[in-house]
Amino acid sequence: MLSNACKYAIRSILYLAIHSDETHKIGVKKVAEEIETPQPFLAKLLQQLVTNKLVSSSKGPKGGFFLDKKNKEKSVWDIIKTIDGTDKFDQCFLGYLPVMMKTPDLHIDLYLLLKINFNDFRDKTIASLVEEIKENGTVISLKGFNN
Template sequence: MLSNACKYAIRSILYLAMYVKEDEKVGVKKIAEALETPQPFLAKLLQQLAKNKLVSSHKGPTGGFYLNKDNVENSIWDIIKCIDGTSKFEQCFLGLPSCGDENPCPVHYTVVPFRKKIYADFKDKTIKEFVTEIRQKGRFISLKDFEAVQEN
């Protein structure tokens, strides 16, 4: 449902929220290594996110990316809007051009509650809330995190 670009963007923001303090900045190389994502691609994504005020950045030798107190109040939906747009969430699951409550496709009423739940969670939960949930429930944003737990 989400593009790889959007998945990388979400994971990078969650990484910044979890591991980088506001008074610290981290370079794209470190983020890309931690998340096992292509560095040049991630650099362009982070620039786009910074331009849209979803992450903060500072240029120069001590520069890098970080999240400030306003950035962590954004939602996953804000990231999706910035990177992919929202049309995928509005289209028919089967790709029919005129699907809706008045003219439902065969899976319309199965998909609608699922879509509403995703929409609500992505729109209503802040990045800060997602990070709290990740920490409380032991979820992973990188395969490296998962592999480290498996080794212990």
């Protein structure tokens, strides 16, 4: 449902949220290696995220990408809106109207499931997501993530 670009953006932001701050910036090469993403593609994505104030960056010998407090208050939904847009979320999930008419229960069940998940995307900040990961001792393996 999400594009590869959007998945890479989410993964890179989570990586930066866990491993960077204003005093410890990370270069695109390191992020690309860690999340196994093509570096040129990730560089363009990170610039788009910087332009939209989802990621911060600084230039120079000690420069790189990082998340500040304002960045961490953004939600996963903000990332999705920036990279993929929201058009596909405003349409029938099943793709066409006749399915809804033939199987309205299925359509409603899927709609409710998606609505719950999208509310999580909208309501959960990057900071709260990272905090949950740390509290639960959950390890996010960013390598090999292709769902």
